[in-house]
Amino acid sequence: MSAETASKGRAGGRELLDALVTTLIAKGYRVMGPRREGAALQLEPIDDVDQLPWAVVDAQGPGRYRLEQYEQPVAFAHGPLAFSMRRLVSPPEERLVTLRRKGAELAVEPAAVHARPTAVIGAKGCDLRALRAQDAVFRDGAHPDPRYVARREALFTVAVACHRPADTCFCVSRGGDVRPDPDDADLLLTELVSASPRYLLEASSDRGREVLEAMPGDAIGEDDRVRASGQDHAAREAMVRALPREAAQAALLAAEETEDFEAVAERCLACQSCTAVCPTCFCLTVEEEPSYDGQASTRVRRRDSCFSPDFSYMHGGAVRGSRAGRYRHWMRHKLATWSGQWGLDGCVGCGRCTTWCPAGIDFVAEATRHIQRQEET
Ligand code: SF4
Ligand code: SF4
DSSP states (O other): OOHHHHHHOEEESHHHHHHHHHHHHHTTOEEEEEEEETTEEEEEEOSSGGGSOTTEEEEEETTEEEEEEOSSOOSOOOOSOSSOTHHHHSOSEEEEEEEEEETTEEEEEEOOOOOOOEEEEEEOHHHHHHHHHHHHHHTSSSSOOHHHHHHHHTEEEEEEOOSSOOTTOOTGGGTOOSSOOGGGOSEEEEEEOSSSOEEEEEEOSHHHHHHHHTSOOBOOOHHHHHHHHHHHHHHHHHOOOOOOHHHHHHHHHHOOOGGGGHHHHHHOOOOOHHHHHOSSOOOEEEEEEEOTTSSEEEEEEEEOOTTSGGGGEETTEESSOSHHHHHHHHHHIIIIIHHHHHSSOSOOOOOHHHHTOTTOOOHHHHHHHHHHHHHHO
């Protein structure tokens, strides 16, 4: 294969995925991919393509998630995994520093940053766009977080084009697409579905090209591209849900009153599942944990949620004291005010908040009610 062909991509059967995993491991990456863990597909370490969820798909709906058998022996027919890549760059809990008495002195012991080179195979376009939102907050702002920046730089992503969106997906209406933006990833993988699936792998970063050039494989043919394009088109057509950006933003900006959210608040349990699974949520809190002997104190950073009353607690009370006020804040931030704050959408249309809500609250249906109400006024 010529150097020019090599830089343009690789095609092959399941053995191409084998070569990808082997090459990434040889380059020192911990490889992660979708894997069946109990009753759900999760992002987990893999060292063999047999660990991928072959012929397994997820059926997702409001408050509903089931794994089912799929008729084709493919590995990437599933929708968004229960948890996104967010936990790889922003862990749910981490120690920042410990202050320790040393006689009359105070020793400052910053926690080491663990940024293990990690390659994610099968990153969805919505989750890659969500990483842009995390980057805006933790990397590209006036005060970059060195822990986040180190983990982000250590993250290598192999995006996958979605050929079977979940029933809860609505990324296209949020400005995304079933085919991820190549600029968001190092490699782009296409799974051409059939009884004998074929894989196309293309590089979009220097790191991606290095991996590709170390791999065997055929050149990507014109037939492959035609099939990929047809598959993308069918996947877009299959995505029936939509939450148009402009209409949702206008409606939610107009929905200023807490009363507008009282009906949904009666169903909401304030359990924080939605903020735990949302790939763009970034709220954290910092707590001091003194030792029992009074000789040290450890500062720990943990995930927080705007659904917690404590989240907006300030000198004597919570700013958002009611559940309706907290739901209002969450939905307006995601759909209306985030873009003014960060220049990006706060919702990438992954649908996780709907799937994993134990009360079955449908985020799109709730936002659509606001759009309809505004159109009627
Ligand atoms: S997951 Fe559902 S019930 Fe729980 S806080 Fe979110 S909207 Fe409320
Ligand atoms: S608000 Fe819901 S649909 Fe939008 S990105 Fe977050 S979890 Fe996904």
